[in-house]
Amino acid sequence: MLTDGAVRMLVLFHFHLLGFSPIELATIFLLYEFMGVITNLYAGYIAARLGLNFTLYAGLGFQIIALSALALYSEALQSSAGLASFSLAYVVISQGLSGIAKDLTKMSAKSAVKWLAPDSDGTLFRWVAFLTGSKNAVKGSGFLLGAALLTFIGFTSALWSLVALLLVVLLLLVFIMPSGLTTKNKSAKLKQVFSVNSHINWLSGARLFLFGARDVWFVVGIPIFFYSILSDGSLSQNRTAFFQIGFFMSFWIILYGATQAITPKLLNSASRSRYSIIRITKMAVLFLAVILAVLTAVTAANLLSDRALFYVIVIGLFGFGFVFAINSSLHSYLILAFSDAERVTMDVGFYYMSNAAGRLLGTFLSGVSYQFGGLPACLACATILCLFSWLLIFPLANLQKQG
Incomplete structure (x- = not known):
């Protein structure tokens, strides 16, 4: 997660300085998000067959x-201007690999919680909230790290530094990770990756539009x-801007993660039913809209100074x-609460496939809306997506009330 956030900042600002348009910048991340959709859909099946250790190591x-491919290409680009015309396609492909990596790792960590934490007295909620919050705090630190690396050592050196860090982490995990986090299920069928649980399907739909509403302004528009x-555009101003924007995005993600971690305590989750939690998610997403x-x-009124x-x-x-953090934390608890232990990796994979599909939608709309309507268009799209998420919570609440 640390390197994922860092690479996002490195790629976004490096290619913005090279003159890429908002739509081109969004295009860089489209395959990243699309591969996240595919990875989440099938990673649960792979984990069920081969175990969570395998998917975790594969993600790293x-x-x-x-990152190695992107660093090597950056070095080649500096020595041969003729490669410039292939920049966009190459970066898109490398980001696609990063998309696979991130979601293999995330699915592995989230699924492991279902096996390690009992669903009693709010324990599962607390574990999920802590893991999700910690993950986002680390990712937020990555945004600031990426901005700092780009400022002080440049794009290529920053990438090689991240590669070295990942190699160390992978080697450590190979030696310290317990084996057999899940029971391998050789009888798992590929068609089982699609959930037949109506609770999970409605929750996944709400998740799709919720994360689309975030990324439509977060990916391209706001930065x-x-x-x-x-x-x-001057060098000194660029450095200052990178730090300020990196700090904002980093601090936003860190506070988002911290809020997720304390959500069970804020809501006194141990005393709440699932129906009560669903009602809170419905109110929260409407407030977001x-x-x-x-x-x-x-922003559309344009009555204020830039500052x-x-x-x-x-x-x-x-x-x-x-x-948003409270809502996301509630979603993360509900998906595990609704999942069966026997197929938890596939249910979680399906749910995070919807999460990735929402990011894909948000990424696409971020570039297009900013290109043609600026930040007001990004925020207007986000409002509409939040309302869609709100509408999809109603059937989920009705199902839980009937159950």
Whole structure:
């Protein structure tokens, strides 16, 4: 997760400085998100057949290959201008490998919790919240790390540094990881990756639109908009802007993760039923839509100075992040609560496939909406996606009430 966040910042700003348009920047991450969809769909089946240790090691291995390939190409590009025309395609492919890596690793960690934590007295909720919060705190630190590496040692050296870090982590895990985190199920069928549990299907649909609503402004819109305000294009201004934007995105993700970790305590989860938790998710996502609608109106009105607008957006998005974190944490608990232990890897994989599909949708809309309508269009799209997520919680609540 640390290297995933760092690479996101490295690639985004490096290729923005090379003159890539918002749509081209979004395109870089489209295969990344698409491969996340495919990986999540089938990783659960692979884990059921081969075990979680295998998928965890494979995820780290794919990330090492992806970053090495990108670093080697960057070195070749510096010595041969003729390769420039292939930059976009090559980077897209390398990001596709990173997408496989990230979701193999994440699915492995999330599924392991179901095996290690009992679902009693809110224990499962607390474990899920802590893992999810810790993961996002580490990823948030990666955003700041990526901005710092790009500023001080440059794109290529930063990539090689991350490769070295991953190699150390992989070697350590090989020696210290317990074997057999899950019981291998050789009879698992490929068709079983699609969930037949209606609770999981409705929850997955809500998750898709929830994460689409985040990434439609997070991937391209906000970083490029903030860069346009904070930098005049000079080297010194670029360095300052990279740090400020990297700090914002890092701090946003870290606070998001911290909020996820304390959500069980905030909501007194041990005393709440699943139906009560579903009702909270419904209220939370509607509140998210309201926050985004207000920010859309403020940015579209264009009545504030750039600096004033910057601070208003920062405050608004931190408020969004707090509520979003609570909602996301509740989702992460519900998916494990609704999953059967026998097919947990496939249920979690299907759910995170929907999560990745939402990020794919958000990434695409981020580039397109910013290209043609700027930040107000990004925020308006996010508002609509939140409302779709809200609507899909109603059938889930009805199912749980009837059950």
